[in-house]
Amino acid sequence: MTNISKSLVEWYSRYKRDLPWRETKNPYHIWVSEIILQQTRVNQGFNYYYRFIDKFPDIKSLAFSNIDDLLKIWQGLGYYSRARNMHFTAQDIINNYDGEFPSDYSELIKLKGIGDYTASAIASISFNQATPVLDGNVFRVIARIYGISESTQRNAGKKHFKKILQEIIPDENPGTFNQAIMEFGALQCTPKNPDCENCILKSVCFAYTNNMVAELPLKKQKITQRIRYFNYIYIIYKDFTFIEKRTNNDIWKLLYQLPLIETENKVSIENLEKTQEWNQLFEGLEPEIDINFYKKKHILSHQILVTHVYKVRINTMNDFLLNNYLKIYMSTLPKYGIPKLLENYLKVANK
DNA sequence: ATCCCGTCCG
DNA sequence: CGGACGGGAT
Numbered sequence: 001m002t003n004i005s006k007s008l009v010e011w012y013s014r015y016k017r018d019l020p021w022r023e024t025k026n027p028y029h030i031w032v033s034e035i036i037l038q039q040t041r042v043n044q045g046f047n048y049y050y051r052f053i054d055k056f057p058d059i060k061s062l063a064f065s066n067i068d069d070l071l072k073i074w075q076g077l078g079y080y081s082r083a084r085n086m087h088f089t090a091q092d093i094i095n096n097y098d099g100e101f102p103s104d105y106s107e108l109i110k111l112k113g114i115g116d117y118t119a120s121a122i123a124s125i126s127f128n129q130a131t132p133v134l135d136g137n138v139f140r141v142i143a144r145i146y147g148i149s150e151s152t153q154r155n156a157g158k159k160h161f162k163k164i165l166q167e168i169i170p171d172e173n174p175g176t177f178n179q180a181i182m183e184f185g186a187l188q189c190t191p192k193n194p195d196c197e198n199c200i201l202k203s204v205c206f207a208y209t210n211n212m213v214a215e216l217p218l219k220k221q222k223i224t225q226r227i228r229y230f231n232y233i234y235i236i237y238k239d240f241t242f243i244e245k246r247t248n249n250d251i252w253k254l255l256y257q258l259p260l261i262e263t264e265n266k267v268s269i270e271n272l273e274k275t276q277e278w279n280q281l282f283e284g285l286e287p288e289i290d291i292n293f294y295k296k297k298h299i300l301s302h303q304i305l306v307t308h309v310y311k312v313r314i315n316t317m318n319d320f321l322l323n324n325y326l327k328i329y330m331s332t333l334p335k336y337g338i339p340k341l342l343e344n345y346l347k348v349a350n351k
Numbered sequence: 352a353t354c355c356c357g358t359c360c361g
Numbered sequence: 362c363g364g365a366c367g368g369g370a371t
Contacts, residue, residue, distance in 0.1 A: 038357050044369065078367025081359075115358045136356040152356060155362085191354055192371080220356070223364080249360090251366065300367050301355090340368060354371080360364090 001170045004145065005177055007200050009170075012180030015187060017042070020049060022179070027101035027126040028059050034121045035082050035113065042186070048077055059099060063090035071254055071337035078340075080253060085113025103127045125175035132165030133178045134158065137185025143217030144189060147206030151218045225304045231261040231272055232309040232342070233281065234349060237317060242325035243336060251303065256336040258309070259325060266306060269293070280320050288313040294348065298341045309345050 001009075016022070019042065021033035032052055036045045051073055056062040062070070067087050074083040089111045093099060102108050104127070108119035120131040132138075139152050142161050150157035169177050188199060196208050207213045235242045235258070243256045261277040269289065272278055290311035298305040321327070328336075333346065 035357095039355055039367075041355070041370065076368075078369090079357090081366065082357090085358085113358070117357055134356085136354080139356060153363090217356095220354090222353085249365095253366095298368090302365060302367090352371100355369095357366105359366095361362100 002168045004204065005168045005170055008180040008184055009177055011200055012183055016183050025126045027122055030122050030125050034118045035086055038082065039079055040077060059090050059093055063094040067254060068337060075337045076340045076343060080255060082113060084254060088112050105129055105131045121178060124178045128174065130169050130171050130174040132162060132169045133182065134161055134165065135182060137182045140191065140217050141181055141185045141189045144207035144213060145201060145205050149216065149218055223302055225302055227304045227306060229263045229266055230305050230307045231263060232258045234258050234309055234311045236311065236313045239329055240327050241330045242321055242327055244325050252339045256338050257342060269310060283320055284318050285314050285316060294345050307341060311349065
């Protein structure tokens, strides 16, 4: 065990946070926690983890669950493909692995939704394999300590980081080492303003000794955001409203939403009423539009959604609504998994 | 504004 | 290999 590994593990035993998934080696629990924690901060993932395990305590309950129920649990967490892939993989494990989680990295990585990071995490934590994890935290820690200015965007860069990690990961308790270096990145070696003066590794850290902490790791180039215009319509018909399921390969796939008219540009309600979609929606009806409407810019990593939600009351229905949307009691809306944007809206609208 | 940097898909 | 995929925290 190298000095650096030893320092990290000792630091970890002293400063680690108590987290529910750290009390187990059960691969199912580790899997659930690792998937939730991808792209998600620990604090945010906490309650999702509890709800998930409560609702789906084992692989079997997940495999036989309804995807709608799973997405309801996942609502607001984002990256919904994670939930869809988990559902698929749970069934895959029941059908093709006798319901037993594979115990080897090479098998784990074949599963849908499990890539290099998650396969390494499960293999090391649950099955004691010395497979180093490389996530954003580890990337930062290694880049700074060893002074690596390569990007992990490219395979060559990733290999370099992996090679270093493979050399310092101990054979004994590799899972603890993996968690230690990630926790160190999350708490000590933070992206901004890390507390280097009080760091146990400052004497061996390349970035610190060369005054390059701000420059390492290499910054990711930012992506351009596409602007989209979403006009949602909250239709009220007696005690009912109308929703639809998003099935295209687009954001929020398999989540539910209010009737949507997406436009090329920002449109006023007057111009929205002139669109073909609007006229189809309300053909033969006399929609009463609430003069108050909801307006919000919803920012995603890769899209900016300029959103309006209009509340519209109708007294009769037409075939188009009945054929293309789900007519549901408004009171049952909370049962459906919907995008955060609409969740936020409904909180205001139903007040 | 910048961080999440994981995985899949085309 | 490059782009798509959410939403919150800081």
